Amino acid sequence: MTLVFDGYPQKYEIEALCRTFFPYRKMQFVYEYHGSVEDDMVLYLRLKPVASGLRFLVVVVDPTTQRAAHITRLERELPRKEIDRQFCLLLFPLLQEVTGIRPKWGILTGIRPVKLIHQYRKEGKTDPEIIALMQRDFLVLPEKATLAMATADHEIKVIESSHSDSFSLYVSIPFCPGRCSYCSFVSQSVEHMAKKIPDYLALLCRELDEIGRLAAGLRLRLETVYIGGGTPTTLSAEQLGRLLGQIERSFDLSHLREYTVEAGRPDTITAEKLRAIYDAGVGRISINPQTFADSVLQVIGRRHSAQDVFDAFALARSVGFSCINMDLIAGLPTDTLESFSHTLDAALELSPENITVHTLTLKRSSTLYQNDRNQFAGGEGDTADMLSLSQQRLIESGYRPYYMYRQKNTLESLENVGYAKAGYEGLYNVFIMDETHSIFAAGAAATTKLVAPNGKIERIFNFKYPDEYQRRFDEILSRKGEIEAFYEAHLPYSVRLQDR
Numbered sequence: 395m396t397l398v399f400d401g402y403p404q405k406y407e408i409e410a411l412c413r414t415f416f417p418y419r420k421m422q423f424v425y426e427y428h429g430s431v432e433d434d435m436v437l438y439l440r441l442k443p444v445a446s447g448l449r450f451l452v453v454v455v456d457p458t459t460q461r462a463a464h465i466t467r468l469e470r471e472l473p474r475k476e477i478d479r480q481f482c483l484l485l486f487p488l489l490q491e492v493t494g495i496r497p498k499w500g501i502l503t504g505i506r507p508v509k510l511i512h513q514y515r516k517e518g519k520t521d522p523e524i525i526a527l528m529q530r531d532f533l534v535l536p537e538k539a540t541l542a543m544a545t546a547d548h549e550i551k552v553i554e555s556s557h558s559d560s561f562s563l564y565v566s567i568p569f570c571p572g573r574c575s576y577c578s579f580v581s582q583s584v585e586h587m588a589k590k591i592p593d594y595l596a597l598l599c600r601e602l603d604e605i606g607r608l609a610a611g612l613r614l615r616l617e618t619v620y621i622g623g624g625t626p627t628t629l630s631a632e633q634l635g636r637l638l639g640q641i642e643r644s645f646d647l648s649h650l651r652e653y654t655v656e657a658g659r660p661d662t663i664t665a666e667k668l669r670a671i672y673d674a675g676v677g678r679i680s681i682n683p684q685t686f687a688d689s690v691l692q693v694i695g696r697r698h699s700a701q702d703v704f705d706a707f708a709l710a711r712s713v714g715f716s717c718i719n720m721d722l723i724a725g726l727p728t729d730t731l732e733s734f735s736h737t738l739d740a741a742l743e744l745s746p747e748n749i750t751v752h753t754l755t756l757k758r759s760s761t762l763y764q765n766d767r768n769q770f771a772g773g774e775g776d777t778a779d780m781l782s783l784s785q786q787r788l789i790e791s792g793y794r795p796y797y798m799y800r801q802k803n804t805l806e807s808l809e810n811v812g813y814a815k816a817g818y819e820g821l822y823n824v825f826i827m828d829e830t831h832s833i834f835a836a837g838a839a840a841t842t843k844l845v846a847p848n849g850k851i852e853r854i855f856n857f858k859y860p861d862e863y864q865r866r867f868d869e870i871l872s873r874k875g876e877i878e879a880f881y882e883a884h885l886p887y888s889v890r891l892q893d894r
């Protein structure tokens with residue numbers, strides 16, 4: 395499809411809205427319109443100053459028909475955001491008519507819908523006013539506005555509980571026991587990488603040591619540690635013990651409020667590994683079934699059964715873990731509303747402290763996208779209903795939404811929501827999403843995100859692949875200097891370098 399911009403060269407928001415309806419469609423953009431464009435679908439957007447103000451025109455042309463909408467706004471000038479919003483308001487019903495899809499988030503395209511709620515609340519708006527504004531100005535359905543509001547209520551408590559000179563640590567273990575069909579992560583299959591893990595681990599420990607030294611020098615308090623990937627439990631119990639021992643030696647853990655290891659796939663979990671993790675003081679793990687339907691697990695290339703998840707969960711409880719997260723995915727290939735409902739039943743029966751419900755997003759480099767994307771061409775079936783069902787069932791069962799984000803290229807821009815039992819909210823998830831404080835990150839594909847009190851954010855990227863991480867490790871270490879430079883540049887800060 396082609397999007398033609400006549401008199402308005404900003405495509406970002408409009409493209410994002412179009413991707414809500416056509417997440418996997420190839421799009422091209424034309425900024426100099428000469429009267430005709432050939433394509434199976436053309437969206438023409440024109441902004442023109444007229445005597446009475448600004449005239450917006452949107453035309454959608456597909457092979458069988460043409461639809462158009464227009465409006466004249468009385469203002470002679472409008473901020474860019476408002477122009478985008480006006481175009482999206484005109485375009486939305488036309489695309490709804492073309493596709494038969496009614497995205498529940500309306501024209502709200504950002505990654506964090508909850509941000510809007512926080513903003514409205516700062517402006518002193520009441521909850522009913524916020525719901526009405528989200529409906530009127532962004533066409534958000536009440537169901538989603540209410541979910542965002544409930545999420546904001548719980549999220550804000552976590553944000554406000556964070557200490558101003560705190561940080562979190564992320565450690566990347568980019569290895570997995572084979573690749574899930576929907577995954578685009580750079581994780582390396584452990585069969586190929588087994589020999590490389592010891593060298594990787596040795597460098598990772600050096601990087602952690604350097605980060606620990608910097609954090610101590612800056613007098614920052616470590617609030618949360620998150621070991622993710624990949625699947626960290628791909629490491630042996632001995633390797634896990636070594637990694638966790640290094641973290642203990644390199645960092646002051648006396649202010650730590652949360653320590654998570656993503657155990658991820660049940661086929662990597664053993665009693666020995668769980669004990670090594672538990673004995674090191676880790677309080678939270680993630681065991682991720684994604685679905686409890688064996689047939690769906692097979693389709694997505696996971697080499698474990700639903701029973702393996704039950705067994706791993708029982709094992710984790712017996713070792714002593716009292717905070718367990720489970721990730722589920724709505725919209726997996728061949729999953730139905732009925733089988734997803736069974737997945738919810740199974741998860742609720744286990745009663746983990748956190749349940750995170752993701753929406754399937756097809757990443758271009760995933761095997762699912764490469765081989766089977768056509769089955770998603772007409773939409774992802776019951777996905778929106780699966781999310782509504784999870785919202786209803788989990789809230790009824792005492793779980794509360796506490797963080798939420800959306801990803802690009804998800805059909806209808808549907809959301810991912812973290813639910814928790816009261817008092818078990820995953821702090822790291824909120825801190826990284828809200829950019830509450832800096833996240834220092836170690837390992838291949840890890841990104842350090844530096845957050846200053848004035849809102850300034852800088853990122854430092856580690857190399858993506860373990861091989862490159864190892865080859866260019868000196869560069870990674872030398873980039874750590876940017877951390878000190880950032881904190882120096884963003885004084886005044888409660889932790890001043892000269893106070894050291």
Ligand code: SF4
Nearest residue numbers: 570573574577579624
């Ligand atoms: S376990 Fe996670 S990171 Fe590993 S292949 Fe599957 S989806 Fe990707």
